[in-house]
Amino acid sequence: MNALIVEDDKDINQMLKELLSGQGYQATQAFSGTEALFCMERQQAEAVILDLMLPGMPGEEVLARIKERYPKTGVIVASARDDVQSRIALLRAGADDYLVKPFDTQELLARLEAVLRRSRQSRGEQQRSQDEAVLEYKDIRIYPESLKVQVAGEEVSLTKREYLILELMMRHPGKVFTKSNLYQSVWNEEFLGQENAVNVHISNLRQKLAKISPEETYIQTVWGIGFKMK
Secondary structure, eight states: OEEEEEOSOHHHHHHHHHHHHHTTOEEEEESSHHHHHHHHHHSOOSEEEEOSOOSSSOHHHHHHHHHHHOTTSEEEEEESOOOHHHHHHHHHTTOSEEEESSOOHHHHHHHHHHHHHHHHHHHHHHHHHHHSOOEEETTEEEETTTTEEEETTEEEOOOHHHHHHHHHHHHSTTOOEEHHHHHHHHTOSOOSSOHHHHHHHHHHHHHHHHHHOTTOOOEEEETTTEEEEO
């Protein structure tokens, strides 16, 4: 576990380094914003403890650059500013947490652990998404393991049967599915003329896809037969 301490006060910086080292962290010290960015380029830290009042480059700019280049790195801002608006502004700017100086060292450790936990969970989810097989058709992406559907990069919320219809058709984009095919595959029941159930789900599915890409047509009606991916 590696953490970067960005603090121009040498005593505070050294105290934090000794605290983190004693907890098993690999702690790197930086005393200015420029030095902090250099350290990140040399070895990306999992978490950064960032002071705002730094020589040269202000902490707000350091935060922005770190989040732009290393979005998965957790940043805890440690500052003497204790007004609510400053805290809100920094959290909205990308800070993962905010501590007001002087702070309790045990609270810092607890917040650092929480930031690292969230960061690792996010990286793990991203890696799982990258590892799983993806179905693609035009700008639709389906992640079968997580049941996630994206259209033009935006996630779409589908019901179970809407999802199953879309996945089935995307696995066989050139095939025309009759309403009987779809009903028996998705409802897992014998088709006894339940055309309306299929029509309603196809209509809802089309509407949800069209909300994101209104100019695109994904599902084509083959009159007298059924549906296929267009």
